[in-house]
Amino acid sequence: MSDGTAGGTLTESTHREIAAMLARAGNRYTGGRRRLVEVLAGAGQPLTLPDVLAAEPALSQSSVYRNLDVLERSGVITRLATGGEFAHFELSETLVGHHHHLICVDCGTVADVELSDRVERLVDAALEEVAHEAGFAPVGHNLDVHGHCADCR
Amino acid sequence: MSDGTAGGTLTESTHREIAAMLARAGNRYTGGRRRLVEVLAGAGQPLTLPDVLAAEPALSQSSVYRNLDVLERSGVITRLATGGEFAHFELSETLVGHHHHLICVDCGTVADVELSDRVERLVDAALEEVAHEAGFAPVGHNLDVHGHCADCR
DNA sequence: ATGTTATTGGGACCGATTCTCAAAACCGAC
DNA sequence: GTCGGTTTTGAGAATCGGTCCCAATAACAT
Numbered sequence: 001m002s003d004g005t006a007g008g009t010l011t012e013s014t015h016r017e018i019a020a021m022l023a024r025a026g027n028r029y030t031g032g033r034r035r036l037v038e039v040l041a042g043a044g045q046p047l048t049l050p051d052v053l054a055a056e057p058a059l060s061q062s063s064v065y066r067n068l069d070v071l072e073r074s075g076v077i078t079r080l081a082t083g084g085e086f087a088h089f090e091l092s093e094t095l096v097g098h099h100h101h102l103i104c105v106d107c108g109t110v111a112d113v114e115l116s117d118r119v120e121r122l123v124d125a126a127l128e129e130v131a132h133e134a135g136f137a138p139v140g141h142n143l144d145v146h147g148h149c150a151d152c153r
Numbered sequence: 154m155s156d157g158t159a160g161g162t163l164t165e166s167t168h169r170e171i172a173a174m175l176a177r178a179g180n181r182y183t184g185g186r187r188r189l190v191e192v193l194a195g196a197g198q199p200l201t202l203p204d205v206l207a208a209e210p211a212l213s214q215s216s217v218y219r220n221l222d223v224l225e226r227s228g229v230i231t232r233l234a235t236g237g238e239f240a241h242f243e244l245s246e247t248l249v250g251h252h253h254h255l256i257c258v259d260c261g262t263v264a265d266v267e268l269s270d271r272v273e274r275l276v277d278a279a280l281e282e283v284a285h286e287a288g289f290a291p292v293g294h295n296l297d298v299h300g301h302c303a304d305c306r
Numbered sequence: 307a308t309g310t311t312a313t314t315g316g317g318a319c320c321g322a323t324t325c326t327c328a329a330a331a332c333c334g335a336c
Numbered sequence: 337g338t339c340g341g342t343t344t345t346g347a348g349a350a351t352c353g354g355t356c357c358c359a360a361t362a363a364c365a366t
Contacts, residue, residue, distance in 0.1 A: 028332075030344065049322080060346050065323060067344090081236030086322070102289045111287060119279040126272040127298050134264060135303030136255045142297045145280050150288030181312065181363065202353085213315050218354065220313095238353070 009041045014095065018076050025074045032059060033067050040077060040091055046101070046110040048086035082144075084108040093140075100142075104149035111149070162194045167248065171229050178227045185212060186220050193230060193244055199254070199263040201239035235297070237261040246293075253295075257302035264302070 018037060019029040039055045040047060047055075052064055068089055071077040076095070080088040082103050088110050093099070098120065102111045115123075123143070131138040171190060172182040192208045193200060200208075205217055221242055224230040229248070233241040235256050241263050246252070251273065255264045268276075276296070284291040 026343090028343065030331085032345075062324085062347070063345055066325095069324090079236070081234040083232070083234030102284060102287055102291075104289075105292065111289070113283045113287060115279050115283065119275060122272060123276060123296075126268050127296075130266045130268065131255060131298055131300060134255055134266060135306075136257075136264070136298070136300050137306060138255075138298045138300035139258065140299050142295070142299065143276075143280075144295045145284055145289070145291045146293050146295065147284060147289050147291035153288075153290060179312085183313065183363080185314075215316065215355085216314055219356095222355090240353085 010038065017095070021074045021076050022070070025070075027070055027074060032063055033071065035059065036064060036067050037071070037076065037091070040089060043090075045112060046080050046082075046088035046090040048084075048088055050086065052089075080110065080142075082108065082110055101144045102149065103144050103146050104152055105146050106148055106152035109149060109151075113145075115143075163191065170248070174227045174229050175223070178223075180223055180227060185216055186224065188212060189217060189220050190224070190229065190244070193242060198265060199233050199235075199241035199243040201237075201241055203239065205242075233263065233295075235261065235263055254297045255302065256297050256299050257305055258299050259301055259305035262302060262304075266298075268296075 015029070015034065015037075022029050022033070035056050036052065036059065039052050043051070043055070049061070049064060049068075053059060053061065068077065068079070072079055072089075075092055077089050078092045080090065080101065082088050082101075085108075090096070090112075097114070099112045099114045102113055104110075123141070127138060127141055168182070168187065168190075175182050175186070188209050189205065189212065192205050196204070196208070202214070202217060202221075206212060206214065221230065221232070225232050225242075228245055230242050231245045233243065233254065235241050235254075238261075243249070243265075249265075250267070252265045252267045255266055257263075276294070280291060280294055
């Protein structure tokens with residue numbers, strides 16, 4: 001609890017939920033996976049692999065990539081296709097709620113934003129409709145805003 | 154006009170517009186670039202590099218990649234970050250109008266869809282607002298629906 | 307035609323991600 | 337608590353879209 005690492009953005013019950021999601025797919029919630037999850041949770045914004053390693057240098061690259069994959073497959077985290085050189089990862093919406101992204105076209109960083117429930121419902125309904133017309137069964141949507149972040153203006 | 158290649162989805166005036174966009178950046182509208190543009194226009198959906206080469210085998214891979222880059226930088230085409238193994242390309246919105254994408258999580262194909270002006274304006278306004286609050290200067294947005302396409306149900 | 311600049315092709319190269327495999331950590335049963 | 341079976345780890349090799357290089361060629365202007 002009061003060790004050197006800032007840690008602690010996730011409650012113990014959230015960790016139990018994550019462990020259950022992993023167990024459902026036959027995976028364990030090991031120390032390395034827990035540290036990885038805590039880095040992602042503590043950042044408050046989607047991170048790249050270098051970001052993760054910078055925050056937790058004790059982790060090895062191959063294990064982090066493998067665990068990002070396991071966590072994604074178990075529904076704990078989400079991989080974002082931002083178009084930059086590195087993929088970004090963040091906790092899945094089942095853990096942190098539905099939201100969208102501001103992607104800086106200059107430096108590539110990604111920030112989370114939420115829209116009002118009213119707009120969200122409206123968009124959802126409109127998408128359902130056009131998807132249905134195309135014989136497409138939607139499972140979710142991504143709404144990204146591209147532009148210049150405050151640091152890059 | 155009635156040669157073997159299906160061609161002809163673009164009017165001559167659109168080609169002149171494209172030539173002008175290229176010229177503005179000091180580039181020429183060569184035969185290879187024109188064939189590339191015609192493949193993208195004729196498909197009616199965003200294509201990957203293998204798609205392009207399959208449609209026009211006479212083009213060489215390195216030139217296609219280079220020209221996709223030149224055309225993107227000149228504002229003629231847009232590169233989509235769909236998350237699959239290959240990037241997808243399509244004519245830019247200045248040429249084909251604003252629209253969104255249905256991305257199949259199974260086979261990776263991408264289809265275009267349009268939303269009503271009313272929804273579009275509402276989304277735009279909502280995004281402007283949240284972006285502004287974050288000190289972010291938006292230049293555009295991407296709204297992708299992920300799900301299972303008609304062929305993959 | 308002739309010079310000048312942009313473009314092409316194909317192969318070498320790069321770099322993010324994935325794969326391999328032997329060693330180490332886990333976990334339940336005895 | 338330790339033995340056996342299973343999962344995970346770490347370090348490096350391998351993969352594979354995509355980019356870069358450079359000599360040969362096409363476009364354009366004069």
